[in-house]
Amino acid sequence: xxxxxxxxxxxxxxxxxxxxxxxxxxxxxxxxxxxxxxxxxxxxxxxxxxxxxxxxxxxxxxxxxxxxxxxxxxxxxxxxxxxxxxxxxxxxxxxxxxxxxxxxxxxxxxxxxxxxxxxxxxxxxxxxxxxxxxxxxxxxxxxxxxxxxxxxxxxxxxxxxxxxxxxxxxxxxxxxxxxxxxxxxxxxxxxxxxxxxxxxxxxxxxxxxxxxxxxxxxxxxxxxxxxxxxxxxxxxxxxxxxxxxxxxxxxxxxxxxxxxxxxxxxxxxxxxxxxxxxxxxxxxxxxxxxxxxxxxxxxxxxxxxxxxxxxxxxxxxxxxxxxxxxxxxxxxxxxxxxxxxxxxxxxxxxxxxxxxxxxxxxxxxxxxxxxxxxxxxxxxxxxxxxxxxxxxxxxxxxxxxxxxxxxxxxxxxxxxxxxxxxxxxxxxxxxxxxxxxxxxx
Numbered sequence: 001x002x003x004x005x006x007x008x009x010x011x012x013x014x015x016x017x018x019x020x021x022x023x024x025x026x027x028x029x030x031x032x033x034x035x036x037x038x039x040x041x042x043x044x045x046x047x048x049x050x051x052x053x054x055x056x057x058x059x060x061x062x063x064x065x066x067x068x069x070x071x072x073x074x075x076x077x078x079x080x081x082x083x084x085x086x087x088x089x090x091x092x093x094x095x096x097x098x099x100x101x102x103x104x105x106x107x108x109x110x111x112x113x114x115x116x117x118x119x120x121x122x123x124x125x126x127x128x129x130x131x132x133x134x135x136x137x138x139x140x141x142x143x144x145x146x147x148x149x150x151x152x153x154x155x156x157x158x159x160x161x162x163x164x165x166x167x168x169x170x171x172x173x174x175x176x177x178x179x180x181x182x183x184x185x186x187x188x189x190x191x192x193x194x195x196x197x198x199x200x201x202x203x204x205x206x207x208x209x210x211x212x213x214x215x216x217x218x219x220x221x222x223x224x225x226x227x228x229x230x231x232x233x234x235x236x237x238x239x240x241x242x243x244x245x246x247x248x249x250x251x252x253x254x255x256x257x258x259x260x261x262x263x264x265x266x267x268x269x270x271x272x273x274x275x276x277x278x279x280x281x282x283x284x285x286x287x288x289x290x291x292x293x294x295x296x297x298x299x300x301x302x303x304x305x306x307x308x309x310x311x312x313x314x315x316x317x318x319x320x321x322x323x324x325x326x327x328x329x330x331x332x333x334x335x336x337x338x339x340x341x342x343x344x345x346x347x348x349x350x351x352x353x354x355x356x357x358x359x360x361x362x363x364x365x366x367x368x369x370x371x372x373x374x375x376x377x378x379x380x381x382x383x384x385x386x387x388x389x390x391x392x393x394x395x396x397x398x399x400x401x402x403x404x405x406x407x408x409x410x411x412x413x414x415x416x417x418x419x420x421x422x423x424x425x426x427x428x429x430x431x432x433x434x435x436x437x438x439x440x441x
Contacts, residue, residue, distance in 0.1 A: 001163040002129035019047035022176040033121040036063035038139030041124040041156035084340030104341035106302040121150035126161035128171040137161030139275040140295040160184045166294030199363040200228045202399040208232040219243040223318030225361040240264040244343040246273035251286040274301040302343040307350030315351035326390030335383025352392040364398035365422040374425040378432025
């Protein structure tokens with residue numbers, strides 16, 4: 001994309017207002033898109049939330065939002081819907097104050113059902129270039145699709161936004177814009193615990209050496225383990241990337257020629273993602289203005305029809321827990337909602353179908369307080385959501401090793417899974433195998 005026009009404020013002068021004036025366009029009964037993660041406009045959201053007592057029956061729609069809509073004054077007269085819970089709305093979704101819509105299928109150019117009625121969309125954008133084109137910065141997410149559905153667009157201009165290749169939007173599409181005036185917003189990079197760091201190092205080494213082959217196209221799920229994988233891929237050749245969220249370490253692999261994308265069936269030679277996450281500022285600077293990197297709509301990157309065309313596809317995703325037969329739970333803790341399906345199910349289905357390349361990674365156990373808990377479980381507790389069916393799980397990897405599940409019987413699967421459980425729980429899991437499945441291993 002072209003660089004920002006030096007006189008961009010002149011280009012948007014007729015639309016440039018304060019955040020409060022920008023959201024004054026929202027009226028009673030409107031459905032308002034407020035973005036997801038790196039595509040959330042913080043100042044517009046804050047200005048809109050401040051109108052909760054003045055505008056009635058507004059419906060807020062979001063997806064993994066870092067903005068906290070769980071406010072009494074908002075929920076007193078407005079409805080909030082999310083397609084993926086964040087730490088800010090997780091308690092509210094569990095307690096029924098915020099509505100959660102399970103979303104797991106995506107079709108290019110169409111919003112998922114339940115999130116597809118939109119009157120106004122609040123979208124963060126870069127300043128326009130001299131021709132009026134803006135980028136979506138580090139997070140396209142659903143921006144282009146939302147822009148095609150919503151009647152009215154309101155933009156929040158971030159002068160520091162990067163301008164990668166891929167999706168863009170013209171300033172003429174916006175009825176009003178405001179300028180982001182707070183310190184530059186960065187998506188937080190959550191620190192790993194020392195235990196998780198050690199487990200991730202072992203797990204990623206196993207995945208890189210035993211599963212990832214030269215010429216493969218990779219998807220990296222967001223999370224402590226899978227997002228650490230790129231730094232372990234230095235010795236590979238001609239890898240491709242088609243992912244939903246782009247983790248750190250990718251620019252190094254591109255510069256070294258490890259990632260070339262030459263064997264991909266589409267977007268050949270490009271690094272494809274919908275958003276950039278868990279990435280240090282120096283990586284963002286290397287992506288800025290570099291057409292090797294393209295950010296596309298979430299409905300494009302996660303369209304199963306597109307993914308099934310990738311023959312040598314490896315999807316690496318995290319899990320909260322996996323049962324002894326390979327069923328993966330990544331969105332609930334028992335019956336308690338934790339996050340959402342996101343793209344994990346479609347990536348796993350596509351990778352497994354196309355290449356037996358569906359990989360689930362997780363530490364074998366976790367410390368909660370002073371007590372250690374297994375994350376390889378006999379059976380999931382009642383109310384647990386199975387995010388990925390065992391039929392689409394080819395490998396489960398912990399720091400204890402790799403469980404290879406493709407083509408295995410239940411007895412063989414259980415044996416594989418027990419072998420990668422934390423040693424403290426293997427005896428207990430053998431008892432669970434006998435109790436639940438009548439299988440002795």
